[in-house]
Amino acid sequence: MSGGVEWALHCCVALTSAEAPVPAARLAHLHDVSPTYLAKQLQALSRADLVRSVQGKAGGYILTRSPAQITVLDVVEAVDGPGPAFICTEIRQRGPLAVPAQSCTAPCVISRAMADAETAWRNALRTTSIADLARDVDADARSDISSWLNGAGA
Amino acid sequence: MSGGVEWALHCCVALTSAEAPVPAARLAHLHDVSPTYLAKQLQALSRADLVRSVQGKAGGYILTRSPAQITVLDVVEAVDGPGPAFICTEIRQRGPLAVPAQSCTAPCVISRAMADAETAWRNALRTTSIADLARDVDADARSDISSWLNGAGA
């Protein structure tokens, strides 16, 4: 799994406490990570319409909708790609005992088991929203982040 | 996710129909995959004690226990590594608003959400055994594989 997912999630949680667009550089400074690489992740979030990018002098990134309506799954799929992690290469159709393609209407058993597991994983990520994450963050920390983002900052 | 997981699972299902040790080269031929790389995966299974490797002229690999007692999770963890896919780098302890380490007794919220999702994924993989997979394979195919493995082969 891409490590940028963690950065993106933290950024989304931080943006919960933002009232104006926050530049990528400031988010990078807040988390002490590579500014340019974080920009890449934020671009991915922008492409997925999770955040809105506004250019210009007072530009930056801001959430497009209520944090309660952005799931963790949305962020993960935006950064890591929506495709499944396990991809069936149809081994059953290869080799000396290859099953003819006409008999392969349903996906193979292994593919199904892996797909079911990933579905369970997705459902778990879908039940948690960015708002849920922000709610469980310590109140003091949220206050600090809010003032740091909206105020002058360090 | 490592693509070798698929190979390993197919091999385990095939070994269900084997009565004697099957060489890695034969399994590779059966699935039409790289023999040397498949050997690597089988070594991983051997290290995890899922299969038993027997050397010598009539050597090969064979399952160590009943297919019903080998879960898909066992195979996935043996090949892809037991560690979690998402690793928390403790971003909350970095940057200008770093949370002091003494306040970090519990894992951070994001880490928890991801860990819960992975647990759901693991549970789904744990409920399916190799025997379950073999049971859902077409009876004719199973018969063919059995005779191909135990007989002379093509």
Place this chain on the structure above:
DNA sequence: GACGGGTTACTCGGATAATTATTGTCCGAGTAGCTCGGG
């Protein structure tokens, strides 16, 4: 015919390269705010 030593051929196992995905970086296009001159 039965047994035992030696040979052989086949097996796995770990150490070793090639390829692909991830991580990290850079510079150009674009836009909003600010400045300054005019009315």
Place this chain on the structure above:
DNA sequence: CCCGAGCTACTCGGACAATAATTATCCGAGTAACCCGTC
């Protein structure tokens, strides 16, 4: 004092390298079967 054109500085966006993980490969160590000579 109010307005607007021009400028400036700051922003994002995509194209470009460095690194790590995956994929693929090879050759040596070890072992069990087989063969053959002997009893």
